[in-house]
Amino acid sequence: MSDSATKPRPQFRNLGLTDLMFYKLPPAGKASILHRVSGALLFLALPLVLVPLFAQSVQSPETFATMKEWVSNPACKIVLLVLMWGYFHHFCAGIRYLTLDLHIGNDRASSQRSGALVTGVALALTVVFGLKLFGAW
Amino acid sequence: MTQERIGRKRLVVGAHYGTRDFIVQRSTAVLMAVYTLALVLYAIFVPSLDFESWRAFFSFTVGTLPVGQLLATLAFLSVAWHAWIGVRDIWMDYAHPDGLRLVLQVLTILWLVAAVVFFAKILWSL
Numbered sequence: 001m002s003d004s005a006t007k008p009r010p011q012f013r014n015l016g017l018t019d020l021m022f023y024k025l026p027p028a029g030k031a032s033i034l035h036r037v038s039g040a041l042l043f044l045a046l047p048l049v050l051v052p053l054f055a056q057s058v059q060s061p062e063t064f065a066t067m068k069e070w071v072s073n074p075a076c077k078i079v080l081l082v083l084m085w086g087y088f089h090h091f092c093a094g095i096r097y098l099t100l101d102l103h104i105g106n107d108r109a110s111s112q113r114s115g116a117l118v119t120g121v122a123l124a125l126t127v128v129f130g131l132k133l134f135g136a137w
Numbered sequence: 138m139t140q141e142r143i144g145r146k147r148l149v150v151g152a153h154y155g156t157r158d159f160i161v162q163r164s165t166a167v168l169m170a171v172y173t174l175a176l177v178l179y180a181i182f183v184p185s186l187d188f189e190s191w192r193a194f195f196s197f198t199v200g201t202l203p204v205g206q207l208l209a210t211l212a213f214l215s216v217a218w219h220a221w222i223g224v225r226d227i228w229m230d231y232a233h234p235d236g237l238r239l240v241l242q243v244l245t246i247l248w249l250v251a252a253v254v255f256f257a258k259i260l261w262s263l
Contacts, residue, residue, distance in 0.1 A: 040227060043220045043245075047252040055259040057188075058195055064188040091173065094166050101163065 028115030034122075035093040038086035045083050081130050088129075089122035162222050165215035172212040196263040206260055213256050217249045 015023065025033065042050075056067035070076050096118045100106055105114050131137060176194065183190045197205040224245045232238040 036223075036227065039220070039223045043224050043248075046216070046220070047248060047255060051252055051255050051259070054256070058192045058259065058263060061188045064191075091170065095170070098163065098166065 026115070027112045027119065031089075031093050031096065031115035031119045034089050034119060035097075038090040038093075041086040042083065042090060045079075045086075049079060049083065077133055081126065081133060084129055084133070085122060085126040088125040089119070092118040092122045092125075158222050161218060165219040168215045169212060169219065172208065172215075192263065195260060206263065209260055210257065213253065213260075217253050221245065221249055 053067060053070070056063045056070070058064075071080065096114050099114075100111065105111055179194055180186055193205070195205045195209045196203070225242060228238050228241045228245070232241050
């Protein structure tokens, strides 16, 4: 406490967009805001991308083939890649919140570690499935 | 539920919709996670993942009971309810003028209801 008076720490109040660029979030904060961003993304994609693709995929063998054709389009693949990341991140970070609700890993060190972990796992899953999507294997 | 008092007199009461939303958000999340894992396991272990087997995941029956459709409906309603709570929280955090927030919330509801109807129409005509 004593050295806080001699060395004033930067204060961030009423964050504006310009402050956001310099504001350094801890790993758990990054996982949290990305959880929100990915959720919003999936919400927007729901009737625009996900349900239409689902509709094409189940109706008839012909529409199934059409769906495959759509998905083979590179522009569509990029949209799907972003949505895949969104799903993976929302899924992994969501599991983390459920464990936090169960009072598992609530201390500062482990919650920061798990925040970094879920962000990384989601990105790794996106890379693996992205390579599959773009036909690397 | 035990009555919580602040100080000697004040009794804290409420509509408890915060508690309800908390429980709904978690239980729909668990349901969707389980459904996702079931779909992934099915996709991995089904002999060949083609139109027929993909469609069967959503349209299979047990006896005369349309279990595939019922489970998919349950999962999608969970998506919609979960998304409503999440997106409403986003508007509550960032959209402060009452009129703007109301408009955004109404649009959110329309967006989600449209998705549910679209999905249900496709699913139940399989």
